Amino acid sequence: MPEVFFPRLQKCGVPVKPELPPRELLPRHLAIIMDGNGRWAVKRGLPRVVGHRAGVETLREIVKACLEWGIEILTVYAFSTENWKRPREEVDTLMELLVEYLQKEADELHRQGVKIGAIGRLYELPEKAQRELMRAKELTARNRKLLLNLALNYGGRAELVDACCAVVRDVLRGKLRVEDIDERVLNSYLYTAGLPDPDLLIRTAGEMRFSNFLLWQSAYTELWVTPVLWPDFRREDLLAALHDYARRERRFGGIK
Numbered sequence: 473m474p475e476v477f478f479p480r481l482q483k484c485g486v487p488v489k490p491e492l493p494p495r496e497l498l499p500r501h502l503a504i505i506m507d508g509n510g511r512w513a514v515k516r517g518l519p520r521v522v523g524h525r526a527g528v529e530t531l532r533e534i535v536k537a538c539l540e541w542g543i544e545i546l547t548v549y550a551f552s553t554e555n556w557k558r559p560r561e562e563v564d565t566l567m568e569l570l571v572e573y574l575q576k577e578a579d580e581l582h583r584q585g586v587k588i589g590a591i592g593r594l595y596e597l598p599e600k601a602q603r604e605l606m607r608a609k610e611l612t613a614r615n616r617k618l619l620l621n622l623a624l625n626y627g628g629r630a631e632l633v634d635a636c637c638a639v640v641r642d643v644l645r646g647k648l649r650v651e652d653i654d655e656r657v658l659n660s661y662l663y664t665a666g667l668p669d670p671d672l673l674i675r676t677a678g679e680m681r682f683s684n685f686l687l688w689q690s691a692y693t694e695l696w697v698t699p700v701l702w703p704d705f706r707r708e709d710l711l712a713a714l715h716d717y718a719r720r721e722r723r724f725g726g727i728k
């Protein structure tokens with residue numbers, strides 16, 4: 473079969489075969505910072521919220537690809553603890569999009585074997601969003617094909633603060649001894665308790681920062697940043713990231 477090039481990658485001179493890398497070289501846990509919705513809309517002379525709506529479409533496509541390609545966990549940064557600083561209209565639209573997404577997609581995701589999860593200070597979300605989230609989580613709780621983990625009102629620092637408070641409470645109650653606290657124990661107090669750390673973190677729209685996403689969990693996560701704005705991000709971009717990841721040597725601070 474002749475080697476096929478993806479046009480976007482060809483531009484950067486990176487040949488990528490269209491097949492999926494071998495399964496054992498795929499990330500188990502993929503995390504994505506879905507950035508660039510606003511810029512996508514502004515470039516087109518449209519209100520920023522149109523970009524978020526387009527971003528939901530991309531999320532649909534990427535969830536489908538993850539399902540097909542056997543990724544076990546997909547954690548997406550949908551709303552940060554800092555995003556409340558945005559204009560009221562934008563925050564409201566993001567919350568409405570979340571409710572709409574859950575109402576429209578939960579049944580189909582359930583049918584496809586997706587378990588819906590969420591991390592963040594969920595109790596601060598609007599009640600309607602909390603209700604839909606609860607419903608979707610309960611509906612899909614026994615699914616095992618893909619965990620779609622929505623980071624909502626999530627901040628890596630807030631998560632560490634919450635974990636510390638929970639640790640202190642357990643110490644004061646006599647459920648935990650200070651001398652028993654280690655990385656494994658602290659990990660079990662995080663929103664992501666029980667999940668493996670992300671293997672690959674993709675950030676769209678070119679910014680080279682973590683923006684308070686999965687700070688503890690990303691200690692040895694492989695990063696992949698693309699200039700492509702989230703609404704333009706396609707399976708071919710994900711495939712390119714997966715190929716790049718498959719070529720990397722992960723040493724976790726050790727030597728080969």
Ligand code: FPP
Nearest residue numbers: 506507508509510511527528550569570573
């Ligand atoms: C960052 O783009 C994106 C967000 C703050 C929200 C991401 C949300 C979605 C993709 C859709 C909603 C998700 C669900 C689960 C329904 P930005 O607005 O910061 O873009 P900019 O940097 O170009 O301004």
